Amino acid sequence: MSEVIHADHHDDHAHGPAKGMLRWLYTTNHKDIGTLYLWFSFAMFLIGGVMALVIRTELFQPGLQFIEPEFFNQMTTNHGLIMVFGAIMPAFVGLANWLIPMQVGAPDMALPRMNNLSFWILPFAFSMMISTLFMEGGGPNFGWTFYAPLSTTYAPDSVTYFIFAVHLMGASSIMGSINIIATILNMRAPGMTLMKMPMFVWTWLITAYLLIAVMPVLAGAVTMMLFDIHFNTSFFNAAGGGDPVMFQHIFWFFGHPEVYIMILPAFGIVSHIIPTFARKQLFGYTSMVYAVASIAFLSFIVWAHHMFTVGMPLAGQLFFMYSTMLIAVPTGVKVFNWISTMWRGSMTFETPMLFAIAFVVLFTIGGLSGLMLAITPADYQYHDTYFVVAHFHYVLVPGALFSIIAAVYFWIPKWTGKMYDESLGKLHFWLSFIGVNVTFFPQHFSGLAGMPRRIPDYALQFADFNMISSIGAFIFGFSQVFFLYVLIKTIRSGAPAKGRSWEGAKGLEWTLPSPAPYHSFTYPPEVKNEEVHG
């Protein structure tokens, strides 16, 4: 009897989504889950953004005006955690869900039920983490890097909820990664060899391996914290024979690959957009793949450059300085290949292309300041100042985030069957571009002049730059609310989009009609040479 019901259900699915709100709870469809991930990450992005604006409001002028230092620390901590684990990472997973099956010519992800679970863990994990802000003693206030013993012996009681939330996020990421690897390795259309895979698929394949490698390390770190807090162990407690520095080694062994987890899929996205609007094939596909693989390998042997001031022996400092500098080589290769793709192309500058070019320029600026930070003796002067804040926001905001926005503009006609309003998209771009630079460029200067990060109040010589930075932050923040308006307008009343929405677009997803059918490719498509390396 139960088998009959099961069969019925299955038939139902083949024709489209279930009706009503429960569709979203029960769905195992890669597009539905992709949509859930993307809206979830957008919601988190707005929450994290509000926290950033609270921070920038307090820092608008010297003195304590609006919030207390204790709450300020909760804001910086939760802003970081939410943006990293709630906004950027789920957005990339959402894009992977939407795009990978279409790009490799598959009907869906390999493990659809696990896909549903890995999404639905997240709202609970983040509700729990954010709820700690309302608990007695407040939420996490030890920075997103949660260094022990500030996060153990000296932490608020709510830290246990934070630890559990991190465990849940990790489980979600690991399941998502397994699914992506299984899909890519098993479900490619006949003829799509590994070296014919689209760049976004390649970058996500490597990212997924990074995630599987490091999320358990993070889980280990928070578990040791849990034991130190509740079961009287002393992993990170010097008084009990433990070592607070060991926490940092473990954290950054996770944390540095994590940084690349947030940028490799962005490299993939940009490698689709630039060739499309340059109307020219991606330059140096093979070396692009090798460069991503090299960056992924190097990401495991550079972690202690986050810890140059912790007091390592000279040999350790030199090793981590040299290995960190080496990352500039494959990263440079990628930038040079993108520029060569543009070179002698026939370019047009629709919104996705604008965001992609801004990505290349501003990410490179972030990369160059990263190179400066790699130089250990100079890093002593930069470490934990606003120079670092400027650096990582340049690689994460106009880097990772711009690539996500570019991807949304680029593929939204495929997802919804509707075209966004080009002039609104361009306005959104220019507001974001100005906002991001006004916010973060001055932070290079306040950092070099000596302003430490994570302080709620500052000496008078930093006043001008902080004021400029706060103004920029509000421009940027409100332009993302405008983005929401552009998206809703597109979904409700965008002009109909063609199957191949862009003149120069290559790749299997563009051979499908727009919007793409619920089960992308029911039969394996033919992989034609002119469609590969899109």
Added chain:
Amino acid sequence: MKNQILRMLPGAVALLASGAAIADELNMRVGVTDISRQVYDLHMTIFYICVAIGVVVFGVLFWSVFRHRKSLGAVPATFHESTKMELAWTIVPTLILIVMAIPATKVLVAMYDTGGEDMNIEVRGYQWKWQYKYLDEDYNNSFSFFSNLATPKSQIKNRSVKTDNYLLEVDEHLRIPINRKVRFLVTSEDVIHAWWVPDFGIKRDAVPGMLNELWAIVEEPGIYRGQCTELCGKDHGFMPIVVEAMPEAEFDAWYATKVSSEVVRQESMTKTFTHDELMVQGEGIYGTYCSSCHMANGEGVPPVFPAIAGSTVAMGPRDDHLSLVINGVAGSAMQAFGKQLDAVQLASVVHYQRHAFGNDAGDISQPQDVINLSNGQ
């Protein structure tokens, strides 16, 4: 014509000077040690190399953006790979990196040249202040003091005008001599802090259970300011570092008075004080260490910071009160002051608390009582 140029000269000089002042706000400080100058030069070298790379890369990119447009009738070329190019832009950046790594290695090796020091100072981070301990060769002459933020709360809360060194002023400077190699041994009492003096080009984390080494030979007398640079909790932004570099003779004179007052302090441990002496001394210590939580009037901010006025502790047995202040209260904001205050200070502040705010315990606390308690008698 010539006159005109001459007349413009002072203006130009003024402009340059103000440019230099702005440059101070824009760039790393050159500093006052040989190491800090080397670090500054290294920073500028790397910066100029990065600017040059940026100019070339962005130059090519924007040339392409402006020339290779569809609207200008550009027809896309068909090239899409070149092993020679890939090799070139792998090898050339590697060579540039080697050029950067050589001076960086030299400076780093120079910074690690510890040893041969003329004096040692232990720097200990606390939530949220620094303690400096001068480690004299004769252990008994070693002395230490705390360096607390001196910016008044009213400035932080915007109730009074912020003065020049807002948030960068302390009650007692760390004093060091110029032209001598001073070794700093950096550690922490609680969470991780970081000790940074930008003008010396040195920064090191203060990690509980670890002793990190730093050194500086300061060449110019002056007052140099820095801040804690590792998130260490609520008042991370409020624990500045102020170092005063003094000419050698002046420093030696100051050091001698410090050592002799240390001897006096040690002797006072065995002294017996009167009620009035304890009250005067206790009031001062209360103002520095207790009043930010328990309030100047002893009313506290219940339930987080209990009142002292009329409290069962202040009216109860004296030794319980003393040991609470010495050992703190685990799991609360009440710190263990036994490590921060000496026996005289502890005795007087407890005596003050028991006889102020309307409290009248009617007993007396002497340094010897504190010493006995600490020794477990």
